[in-house]
Amino acid sequence: MVDHYAFSSQKIEEELEKYLSLHGAVLGEEVEEKISECIGVAGWNKFEISKEYEVTSKGKEEGAKINNLLNEAKKLMIEKVTSQTST
Numbered sequence: 223m224v225d226h227y228a229f230s231s232q233k234i235e236e237e238l239e240k241y242l243s244l245h246g247a248v249l250g251e252e253v254e255e256k257i258s259e260c261i262g263v264a265g266w267n268k269f270e271i272s273k274e275y276e277v278t279s280k281g282k283e284e285g286a287k288i289n290n291l292l293n294e295a296k297k298l299m300i301e302k303v304t305s306q307t308s309t
Contacts, residue, residue: 225277225281225282225285226285227264227267227284227285227286227288227289228267228270228271228277228278228281228282228284228285229271229277231264231265231267231268231270231284231285231288232264232268234260234264234288235261235264235265235268238257238260238261238264239261241257242254242257242258242261249299250298250302252298253295253298253299253302256291256292256294256295256298257291257295259291260288260291260292260295263284263287263288263291264288266284267281267284267285267288270284
């Protein structure tokens, strides 16, 4: 799974930039920060593929970080929606 994030870093970066430009205004500051950080990590991580087309150890670490940031953003979005529907 982590390798997927490393190999897909450029696509992740591009798609999250689009998502943020379309939905940033309604996401809330915390979610926007997580997604922005994820964009930055993905931007750097796209260079963490070796000449043999293998993910470097740094790439694996950064892939895990992308996964964690996306999960944190998802959790924050769910909490926001839940709090809005329960009031």
